[in-house]
Amino acid sequence: MKKTNFSNWFNDLLVDAQIMDVRYPIKGLYVWFPFGFKLRKLTYDVLRSLLDRDHEEAYFPLLIPENELLKESEHIKGFEEEVFWVTRGGFGELDIPLALRPTSEAAIYPIFSIWIRSHADLPLKIYQLVNAFRYETKHTRPLIRLREITSFAEAHTAHTSWEDAELQTAAAVELYKEFYDRLGIPYIVSRRPTWDKFPGADYTLAFDTLMPDGKSLQIGTIHHLGTNFAKTFDVTYEDRDGNQQFVNQTCYGISERCIAAVISVHGDDKGLILPPEISPVQVAIVPIYSKQADSEAILKACSEIQQELSHYRVVIDTDDIRPGAKFYKWEKQGVPIRLEIGPRDLSSGSVTLVRRDTREKESVKRTEMQGRLAQAMSNMLENIAERARAFQVSHMVDIEMPEQAKGKKGIFRISWCGSESCGRKIQELSDADVLGETDPIEGRCPVCSAPTTIRALLARPY
Amino acid sequence: MKKTNFSNWFNDLLVDAQIMDVRYPIKGLYVWFPFGFKLRKLTYDVLRSLLDRDHEEAYFPLLIPENELLKESEHIKGFEEEVFWVTRGGFGELDIPLALRPTSEAAIYPIFSIWIRSHADLPLKIYQLVNAFRYETKHTRPLIRLREITSFAEAHTAHTSWEDAELQTAAAVELYKEFYDRLGIPYIVSRRPTWDKFPGADYTLAFDTLMPDGKSLQIGTIHHLGTNFAKTFDVTYEDRDGNQQFVNQTCYGISERCIAAVISVHGDDKGLILPPEISPVQVAIVPIYSKQADSEAILKACSEIQQELSHYRVVIDTDDIRPGAKFYKWEKQGVPIRLEIGPRDLSSGSVTLVRRDTREKESVKRTEMQGRLAQAMSNMLENIAERARAFQVSHMVDIEMPEQAKGKKGIFRISWCGSESCGRKIQELSDADVLGETDPIEGRCPVCSAPTTIRALLARPY
Numbered sequence: 013m014k015k016t017n018f019s020n021w022f023n024d025l026l027v028d029a030q031i032m033d034v035r036y037p038i039k040g041l042y043v044w045f046p047f048g049f050k051l052r053k054l055t056y057d058v059l060r061s062l063l064d065r066d067h068e069e070a071y072f073p074l075l076i077p078e079n080e081l082l083k084e085s086e087h088i089k090g091f092e093e094e095v096f097w098v099t100r101g102g103f104g105e106l107d108i109p110l111a112l113r114p115t116s117e118a119a120i121y122p123i124f125s126i127w128i129r130s131h132a133d134l135p136l137k138i139y140q141l142v143n144a145f146r147y148e149t150k151h152t153r154p155l156i157r158l159r160e161i162t163s164f165a166e167a168h169t170a171h172t173s174w175e176d177a178e179l180q181t182a183a184a185v186e187l188y189k190e191f192y193d194r195l196g197i198p199y200i201v202s203r204r205p206t207w208d209k210f211p212g213a214d215y216t217l218a219f220d221t222l223m224p225d226g227k228s229l230q231i232g233t234i235h236h237l238g239t240n241f242a243k244t245f246d247v248t249y250e251d252r253d254g255n256q257q258f259v260n261q262t263c264y265g266i267s268e269r270c271i272a273a274v275i276s277v278h279g280d281d282k283g284l285i286l287p288p289e290i291s292p293v294q295v296a297i298v299p300i301y302s303k304q305a306d307s308e309a310i311l312k313a314c315s316e317i318q319q320e321l322s323h324y325r326v327v328i329d330t331d332d333i334r335p336g337a338k339f340y341k342w343e344k345q346g347v348p349i350r351l352e353i354g355p356r357d358l359s360s361g362s363v364t365l366v367r368r369d370t371r372e373k374e375s376v377k378r379t380e381m382q383g384r385l386a387q388a389m390s391n392m393l394e395n396i397a398e399r400a401r402a403f404q405v406s407h408m409v410d411i412e413m414p415e416q417a418k419g420k421k422g423i424f425r426i427s428w429c430g431s432e433s434c435g436r437k438i439q440e441l442s443d444a445d446v447l448g449e450t451d452p453i454e455g456r457c458p459v460c461s462a463p464t465t466i467r468a469l470l471a472r473p474y
Numbered sequence: 475m476k477k478t479n480f481s482n483w484f485n486d487l488l489v490d491a492q493i494m495d496v497r498y499p500i501k502g503l504y505v506w507f508p509f510g511f512k513l514r515k516l517t518y519d520v521l522r523s524l525l526d527r528d529h530e531e532a533y534f535p536l537l538i539p540e541n542e543l544l545k546e547s548e549h550i551k552g553f554e555e556e557v558f559w560v561t562r563g564g565f566g567e568l569d570i571p572l573a574l575r576p577t578s579e580a581a582i583y584p585i586f587s588i589w590i591r592s593h594a595d596l597p598l599k600i601y602q603l604v605n606a607f608r609y610e611t612k613h614t615r616p617l618i619r620l621r622e623i624t625s626f627a628e629a630h631t632a633h634t635s636w637e638d639a640e641l642q643t644a645a646a647v648e649l650y651k652e653f654y655d656r657l658g659i660p661y662i663v664s665r666r667p668t669w670d671k672f673p674g675a676d677y678t679l680a681f682d683t684l685m686p687d688g689k690s691l692q693i694g695t696i697h698h699l700g701t702n703f704a705k706t707f708d709v710t711y712e713d714r715d716g717n718q719q720f721v722n723q724t725c726y727g728i729s730e731r732c733i734a735a736v737i738s739v740h741g742d743d744k745g746l747i748l749p750p751e752i753s754p755v756q757v758a759i760v761p762i763y764s765k766q767a768d769s770e771a772i773l774k775a776c777s778e779i780q781q782e783l784s785h786y787r788v789v790i791d792t793d794d795i796r797p798g799a800k801f802y803k804w805e806k807q808g809v810p811i812r813l814e815i816g817p818r819d820l821s822s823g824s825v826t827l828v829r830r831d832t833r834e835k836e837s838v839k840r841t842e843m844q845g846r847l848a849q850a851m852s853n854m855l856e857n858i859a860e861r862a863r864a865f866q867v868s869h870m871v872d873i874e875m876p877e878q879a880k881g882k883k884g885i886f887r888i889s890w891c892g893s894e895s896c897g898r899k900i901q902e903l904s905d906a907d908v909l910g911e912t913d914p915i916e917g918r919c920p921v922c923s924a925p926t927t928i929r930a931l932l933a934r935p936y
Contacts, residue, residue: 044532053531069508069512069515070505070506073498073500073622075622092565096560097562098560123495126497149564
C-alpha cells in the first residue's frame with residue numbers, strides 16, 4: 013500500500029481500515045463501517061464542542077419545496093444542476109417537486125423570518141449536523157465528492173449589521189482553525205475569487221489543505237451573505253428606534269472532508285495515523301506468549317493495564333492470530349499506541365510501548381507507563397501536525413509567471429491585479445485554479461502588468 | 475391550556491415550550507427548536523447508551539435503488555403506497571428511481587451479504603440513528619405521524635439460527651423496557667396480529683402506551699425476520715461444517731414518538747413535565763428582588779448555587795421580566811426543579827425549592843440543598859412514572875363482548891380464538907384495533923364461541 017500512488021492508497025485504505033464501504037450499489041453513496049462511524053463521531057464531537065460554546069443545535073427538514081428553493085435567483089443558479097428532486101409519493105405525482113437540501117438556506121430562512129422579531133433576538137446562531145445531497149456528475153469519491161454528504165455541519169447566523177456579520181465570519185475562521193489544529197491538519201485560509209464564491213453570498217472565505225498528490229482540498233467555507241437572503245426570505249427585525257431592518261447573515265460549513273483530510277494528510281504506507289483525541293481506539297494491548305503456560309499471567313497483566321488506563325479507549329486484542337497480524341491490523345487502523353506484553357516484559361515489570369507515528373519501540377516500567385503514555389500521545393499530535401505543516405510549506409512555491417505552475421504539484425503564490433479577466437487568464441496559463449487571495453505583497457500582474465499588492469493562491473482542487 | 479382538550483394542548487405546547495415549530499411550509503415536516511433538539515439529544519443519549527452495550531453504530535445511505543427495494547415482494551407491498559421517489563437529478567431524469575428510505579432493510583442487507591462470511595461474524599448487531607420518510611396521506615402530526623421521521627433509531631441483527639434471533643427479540647424487549655422505564659413511560663408489550671406485522675417479518679412485537687385522550691401510541695417495534703430477507707438479499711454464512719446457511723435476522727426501531735410519549739403522558743395544564751435525566755435544563759434559578767439594593771447579593775448567591783450544582787444542567791434566569799413570568803416559562807418547559815432566592819431566603823441561609831411535578835414549595839437550608847435536590851429529582855421520576863402507570867391501569871378494562879369497547883376510551887382485553895376472521899370481526903364490532911395478544915386466560919371467543927386461552931388487546935391507535 014504505497015501512499016505515492018495516492019488515489020489507490022486512499023480507496024484501498026478506506027475499506028481495509030474499515031472506514032467506508034464503497035460497495036453500495038449507487039454511484040457516490042457509501043456506507044460508514046462501525047469503526048469509521050466512531051471516528052466520525054469523535055471528530056464531530058470536537059466540532060460540536062466548539063460550536064456549542066455559542067451556537068445552538070437545531071434541525072430543519074431535508075425536503076425543500078421548489079418555490080422556496082427558486083426564490084433566491086443567484087443561489088438557485090449555483091445549485092440547479094446538482095439538485096435531486098423528489099417528484100413522486102406512493103403512486104402519484106407530487107403537486108410540487110421537493111428538493112433534497114443541497115444546503116439549507118431555503119429551509120431555514122423562512123423560519124428565521126418567524127423567529128426573529130426584534131434586535132433582542134439577535135445575534136441568532138444556529139447549527140445542524142445533517143445529510144445533504146448533490147447530484148454530482150463528475151467522478152465521485154468517498155468522503156470527498158459525494159451524492160449524499162452524510163455529515164454536513166452547517167451553521168447559520170443573523171446579525172443587526174453588516175459589520176457584526178463580518179465579525180462573525182472572523183469568529184468562524186478562528187473556530188475552524190481551532191478545530192483543524194486539534195486534528196493536526198494544516199490549512200490555508202483565503203478569500204475565494206468572486207466567480208467562485210457561494211451563490212448568493214457577498215463573499216466567501218475558505219479553508220484548503222494540501223493533499224499528498226499535490227492537489228488542494230477545500231475543507232471548510234464561510235460565507236458573508238449580507239442582506240441578500242434576508243431580502244428574499246423577508247428576515248427582518250425591529251431596531252431600537254422601532255424601524256424594520258433586514259438582518260445580515262452568515263453561514264459556514266464543514267463536511268466529512270475533514271475526515272478525508274485526516275486520513276490523507278497523516279496516513280502512511282502502513283495505514284491510518286489518527287490523532288489520539290479522535291481515534292476510536294487509543295491504546296491496543298497485544299499479549300505475546302509462545303507457551304500456553306505464560307498466557308494466564310500475561311492476560312492478567314493486560315487486564316490490569318486496561319484498568320489503569322480506563323480513562324482512555326483501550327482494547328486488549330485476544331484474537332487467535334499471531335502477534336504480527338495484530339500489529340499490522342492496529343497500524344492499519346491508525347491506533348496511536350500499541351502496548352505489547354510478553355514474558356520478558358512481565359518479569360521485568362515493564363511493557364513495550366510502540367508509537368504509531370514514529371513506530372518507535374521502547375520498554376517502559378509499569379510504574380512510569382501512565383506518564384510516558386500521556387506524553388507520547390501529546391507528542392504524537394505535535395509530530396504529525398508538524399510533519400504535515402512541513403509538507404505543505406515545502407509545496408508552497410512563489411512564482412512570477414503562471415506557466416511555472418503548469419504540470420507541477422503544490423500551491424503557488426502569484427501577483428495578480430485582482431480582475432476577473434486576468435484571474436481567468438492566469439488559470440488558463442497555469443492550468444490551475446485561483447483558490448483566492450492570500451497575504452498581500454508588492455508586485456505586478458503577470459497578465460496586464462498593473463502594479464498590485466494582491467497575491468493569488470493557485471492550486472488544482474479536488 | 476387544558477390537557478383535557480388533548481389535541482390542541484399538544485399542538486400548542488410544542489410551539490410554546492419550544493419543542494417543534496409546526497410552521498414549515500410542507501405538510502408533515504417540522505422544525506426542531508434548539509430546546510426541543512436538546513431534549514431529543516438527551517433522550518437519544520439514553521437509548522444510544524443502551525444500544526452501545528452490544529451494538530455498533532454505523533450509517534447506510536438514505537437513497538435506495540428501486541430494484542433493491544422491490545426485491546422483497548411482501549416488504550415492498552407494505553410500503554409502496556408511502557414511498558417518496560427521487561426521479562430527477564439536475565435537469566435530467568435518473569436512470570433508475572431512488573427511494574427515500576422508509577426503513578433500511580433494502581439498504582443494509584445487500585451490505586450484510588458482503589460483511590457476513592462465516593459463523594464467526596455472527597451475531598452481527600448494528601444500529602443507525604437516521605431520518606426516514608413516509609408519504610403519509612392521513613392527517614399528519616408533529617412527532618407522531620410524519621413525512622420526515624427525523625430520529626429513527628433502527629437496529630438490525632443477524633444470527634446463526636431462528637432461536638438465536640428469537641432470543642435477540644427478547645433482548646430487544648428488555649432494552650426497550652429499560653429505555654422507557656428511564657423515561658417513566660408505561661407500556662404494554664404485545665405480539666401484533668398477523669395482518670398487522672411488519673411486511674416481510676415472521677412476527678412483530680410492539681410497545682404501546684396509552685395517550686391522555688384514550689388512544690394508544692405505538693412507541694417501538696421489534697421484528698423477527700426469519701430468513702425471509704436473507705433469502706432475498708443472499709445473506710449467508712459458512713457454518714462450522716463448511717456449509718452455506720442463510721442467516722436469521724431481526725430488526726427493531728424507535729422514532730421520535732418516544733418524545734411524543736414523554737410530552738403527552740407526563741405533561742399537565744401548565745406545560746411539560748420532563749424526567750430529570752433528559753431535561754435540557756434541570757434546575758432553573760430565579761433571583762427575586764424588589765429593591766435594586768438586594769440584587770447584587772442575591773445574584774451572587776445565585777452564582778454560588780450554580781457553582782455548587784455544576785454537575786446538573788443549571789441556568790440562572792436574569793431576564794428583565796417579573797418572577798411570575800419566569801415561573802410560567804420554566805413550568806411550561808418542564809424544568810424539574812426551580813430554586814427561588816429572595817431577600818428572606820438570603821437572610822435565613824435558605825433557598826425556596828419548587829418541584830415541577832407536584833408544584834410543592836419548600837424552604838431548604840443551603841447546607842442541605844444538594845441532598846434535598848438529588849432526592850427531589852429521584853422522587854420526581856418515580857412519582858410521574860407511578861402517576862402514568864396508574865392512569866394506564868385505570869383505563870385497562872376487561873370486556874366480554876366487543877361492543878363494550880365501542881365509543882369508550884382506553885385499552886380493552888377480550889378473549890379471542892386467534893383466527894384472523896374473528897379478529898377482524900372483533901375490530902368491526904368494537905370499532906377498535908386488535909393491538910395484539912397479551913397474557914393468556916381461559917375464555918371463549920365472542921365471535922365463534924370456541925374455547926381459547928388467547929386474549930386480545932383492543933385500542934384505537936394513533
